[in-house]
Amino acid sequence: MSPPIRVLLCDDQELVRAGFRLILDLEDDVEVVGEAADGHECLRLTGEHAPHVVLMDVRMPRMDGIEATRRLVAAGSPSRVLILTTFDLDELVYAAMAAGASGFLLKDVPRDQLVGAVRMVARGDAILAPALTRRLVERFVAAPPPSSRTPAALRSLSERELEVFALLARGLSNAEIAADLFLGDATVKTHVARILTKLGLRDRVQAVVLAYESGFLQPGRAHD
Template sequence: MIQVLVADDEAMVRAGVRAILATDGGVEVVAEAADGHQAVELVRVHRPHVALLDIRMPGLDGLAAADEIAVVAPATRVIMLTTFGQDDYIARALGGGAAGFLLKASDPREVISAVHAVAGGAAFLSPTVAHRVIRRYRDVGVSATQARQRVDTLTERERDVLALLGAGHSNAEIAHTLYIVEGTVKAHVSSILDKLGARNRVQAAVLAYEAGLT
């Protein structure tokens, strides 16, 4: 059972997200928070697998809350769920280690898919956000040639893992596909991030895309 915390300052939004997640028998909302401080404290208490955080909340906003959650409960994976899809929000969220970024206008099925993907060790971006991330990397000069040069530093097995990571597979799915244990996948992913100079799986996935692996 995937345990989830939902944080949003609007009660109706929290109720809507809870209703969406309730349609999946493998997901359980274990706590709700109305602000960032409360979200951090409830994550500390419940240690959910996933925290769904709104960006604009009173007191401590979702981005700052995500930073604190990374310290107090590093095993909890964060998905930003927000009305606001500005590039600076996306960059800060992903740069801070968020594993997913969804817009509130997303299809409800995307919310469920994102929770499963992130809980399984993968990353998940709504299509609109994914296009912006790719464009942003192109804008800062990460060309296809540069991406291939970085990927060339990987071992053959690491390239196999990166290709599956870039296609959105979780650690468990990668392990099953490559007939290796999940702990080995985690070790490969750590090495891949280090060699590519990527801060998280999303950045690695973008480089995989630019290098033509996916």
């Protein structure tokens, strides 16, 4: 049997941490290794316990979740960060994605989705709900003016890879991309891995950030 997925809970509200712990402790393959009430404590406990996944609140005293995420990524920590946000989508969530978070969850996420998200992130995937991604992008991304040219950062991609990248950046899963482009799942997986490698991106979340900040995709519409 594989060792359990180690999770660190980081939220300044004790009741929120207790609720997530109650859910995760029911899973045989998940172990909550600690709880932090602010970013400083999160960094310390991450160093002590080396969690696979950090469930990170955005607004906390002393050090917020954005700065804590930024420092973890800059230090080369293998721990993956899942940002916790309210339904209103805190304006700092996009900054957390840019800082290197592997996705975001609503604080009222159903139990099964929380557990599934933890497992996905632990194995190296990213959490991108298309509807939330679009709303997040449209509210908080200051996109460059539209351009008919491919941004310089993406010129290493082939025409097919650009097609996959556009769908990937809109939050589609590999299966959804495969259906849209009439490709096999394995082919899409290969394309995605190659795209991330060529662009030097950690995961799909960073692909979303690059796509919109470069102007490749415009908020409110898909890439032509």
